[in-house]
Amino acid sequence: MSVFMTLVVLLIIAATAFVLCRQRALAMVAGDARKLHSLPGFHGWHGVVMALVPSILMLAVWLIAQPMVVERQVFAHMPTEMTADASAAQLVMADVRRLAQGLETAVETGRLGAEQATSPTLDPVTLRGVLAEVGVALGSEVTAPILNGAQEYRSLQSNFALWRTIVILAVAALGVAWAVRLTQPDFWARNRVEKVVLGLLILASTIAILTTFGIVYSMLTETIHFFQQYPIADFFFGLTWSPNFKGGSELGVLPLIWGTLYISLVAMVVAVPIGLFAAIYLSEYATPKVRAWVKPLIEVIAGIPTVVFGLFALVTVGPLLRDWFAEPMGLGNSGSSVMTAGIVIGIMNIPFISSLSDDIINAVPQAMRDGSLGLGATKSETVRQVVLPAALPGIVGAVLMAASRAIGETMIVTLGAGAAAKLSLNPFEAMTTMTVKIVGQLTGDTDFASPETLVAFALGMTLFVITLCLNVLALIIVRRYREQYE
Structure with a gap:
């Protein structure tokens, strides 16, 4: 399941959580909202928070970590002579990613079968022609190590995407179940929701500040490299x-x-x-x-x-x-x-x-x-x-x-x-x-x-x-x- 579809399902789960928690709160007081510590809407929003916040944070961490883990595993199986230095390794991984995307496109358009795309006997010359037909241009020749790396990269990406969907939806479901269990007449839902909103506001402010520091850091490091090669007074x-x-x-x-x-x-x-x-x-x-x-x-x-x-x-x-x-x-x-x-x-x-x-x-x-x-x-x-x-x-x-x-x-x-x-x-x-x-x-x-x-x-x-x-x-x-x- 794609990230977009995962987010759509999360929104559906969140809407369901809102209805369940709100109705449970009203049912426990026989419809008399005056007996609740917080308004029924706050109980519903507490369900939304419990469904969305942990799952979206988990999704963000997963999306950051997944490329690094996948590329590290693929990189470990590449021949040593192809990854002798950092620049060569970057070029190799770029070719692997491009070829993996081309294989995915060829399978989606029907130019290659799913089994054929993962076959170890796939001819690189034939593959290059197929990819050219689907609009994927390769800058270098397709070698056997690059093809094997691309096939492994595509397989790992698919497996990680499946597990990502399972884990994220499981976290959201557990959040909904926990929110429903916490829904009681004396539960301080409003306070919990306001604390989460405050935390999100602080997080947004922190991201803005960290972005500024990141910009300054990236500029400063390269500037230092420049002044190591060119006199600062002359500049x-x-x-x-x-x-x-x-x-x-x-x-x-x-x-x-x-x-x-x-x-x-x-x-x-x-x-x-x-x-x-x-x-x-x-x-x-x-x-x-x-x-x-x-x-x-x-x-x-x-x-x-x-x-x-x-x-x-x-x-x-x-x-x-x-x-x-x-x-x-x-x-x-x-x-x-x-x-x-x-x-x-x-x-x-x-x-x-x-x-x-x-x-x-x-x-x-x-x-x-x-x-x-x-x-x-x-x-x-x-x-x-x-x-x-x-x-x-x-x-x-x-x-x-x-x-x-x-x-x-x-x-x-x-x-x-x-x-x-x-x-x-x-x-x-x-x-x-x-x-x-x-x-x-x-x-x-x-x-x-x-x-x-x-x-x-x-x-x-x-x-x-x-x-x-x-x-x-x-x-x-x-x-x-x-x-x-x-």
Whole structure:
């Protein structure tokens, strides 16, 4: 049984548990819910919890452990000369997994019989042709050890899937039986359910935190490997970015940092005033009819893919800035520039600042507005001196989100700003950002042991530190203004 079907059966068992526990609770008090410690619904949800939580946790552990156990068993039966080093072993296991999937597909489509797929006399040449017919392409020749490993891999996967289904459903059934047994008039079902919900909330928070630590750890380890091969001073203080996989690379990050901050600054100059003023208008001045039309139209921008914005920058904004500003002012003749990418990224960020700021401003209590107006303040004075200070933390958060999005943007910069890494104040020159170079260093024929590839992780770590500093700065600003307001 597939994982999806297992989950469907678990949901059916959980629904059954809800009905059984709820009806048992009511039956034990002859239908008088006042004699129960907890409402009948809590008894039902306790049955759901007992059916789902242990079984889903068991399923998660099983899905994590199963591939490791299966591959370890298959790996143990492979010839020693094929698994002499780690890279060779990874390639062998990749071939085994691909061939096992091909065998499964061939059996499902009827190109191979179930017994034929497991036969030790299966001809590798014939098998390759069969797999090609069902759309499975193999990168290397099918050797006997690989075929035997794939057959064993497929067999183990099938056996483990069967036992997984049996164990998971047995755990769910035992949970239902235990929940039904615990269902008594004086059973604290509500407390048990609330504790489980609290535990799930804590688990979700823990996963989010651990994910952040995992990201930092993965970036940090590769960054350390990079600095073991390339001088850290040359990276942070070098003024030239010129990677060369054949040797002699200059990997100074300053031109990339400058391009990233320059384009982000232009984007924020465009997005913050327009987005914030639009939010103030919609929340404080616009009539309900106007708001009902304007707000959705602004939010439509948020649904446009960034590649479309990039094409807009390449085809429309870039030539327009070049013909109307750059060439007449003698500042350049290229449509790819800092201004092109910055303006388009700013337009993309307008709905983020506008929508978030609008919701935050609307959350300010109406009593604060009424009190200000009652003391004789005008509408604009109330907005400036009462509403905006009260909404400042949320507005700063919205601006910070837009800034992070601007710093991390890649496609618009690639199409609108070019790929030149340089230090220049001319906003009509082509420049690039760290994100564009991260993509460039990790695509194509790259050697993941070379500093020219590992530099992408150093750039990612630098981006992480920059955004972290932005968060700290935002917290300082919010706390300072909060103290003045209070």
